[in-house]
Amino acid sequence: MKISKKIIDNLKKGGVDFYLSVPCKLLANMIDILENDKDVYYSAVPREEEGMGICAGAYLGNKFPCIMMQNTGIGNSVNAIVSLLQLYQMPVVFLISYRGTPGEPVGAQGGMAKITEDILQTLRIPMLHCSSEKELDKISTFSKHAKVVESPVAILCDFNLMKDDK
């Protein structure tokens, strides 16, 4: 719970007040925290691409949105990212459980893991890759950066960082 709490605390410190998720077991503790937090909006959504649309609307309504998802969700959302969030220069934080990184038991997750950072780089999305606890301290500044540059940003949390966060 310590890692999950630190991530949410830092996102809130960065101003994020509207959260969506397409669940992942590595995000489960964060979802628990958000479901019990009366200061921010939280909902699950069925699909990441749809979540990008809801985040865009939340931004228009002056919220600072974050969508939590597995890295596979980036694959589901490329056009929404480029033709909506980037076209209109909308700040949204992607909080990504980086499935398929070392420690991952499910082989099928490896394919998207191999290309996730390439996709984000191709999309010119600033990335913060968190493989240890101390990197989580950068999350609040990095989130604020999304607003300054009016762009989506991506925070990648490695499998091994999240897996024992009981």
Place this chain on the structure above:
Amino acid sequence: MNRFDLLNKVQNILKDNLVICNIGLPSQELYKICDQPNFFYMLGSMGLSSSIGLGLALSQNKHVISLDGDGSVLMNMNTLATIGNRAPSNYTLLIIDNGSYGSTGDQRTFTDEKTSLKDVALGAGCKNVIECSGEETVNELNKAIDDKDNSYVIISKINSGNVKIDPIPLNPITIRDRFRKFIGKVKYL
């Protein structure tokens, strides 16, 4: 009645609300009929007009109308489940259902065959789902906005067909900023 006729009929209602307008010809036609700063023209991301409107309705108190099409809702059908479970009362989804992909040359959609978006919306958990003719749409839309306790999905069944029209000449950041300024969120303009 086609989409252009319907948009002409509902324009006075749209002017008084925040509107998220679907990609392509719906946006181009609405722009031609009565461009307003409180209209957000979605220039890309087919399928997401309903979702953008939902996020906006959840984030502030003004009434939001998402203008969508049957082809677009078919592309993002999970939106109906999210709306059914999460839409606040300041949200109306108006699906202009002409049974055709209007912007790409009027190819038939599945709503022109076996699919009923009304049944899908009801099954997805939307409570107030109205299917009506183009002529009835003004009345149904007014009722939906006047009801301060419930959100609505209105499916307006009209004919296919488009008018000849130019692309919207506005740049996306202009659309974004004048929209946010209208709802009082951008101070620097």
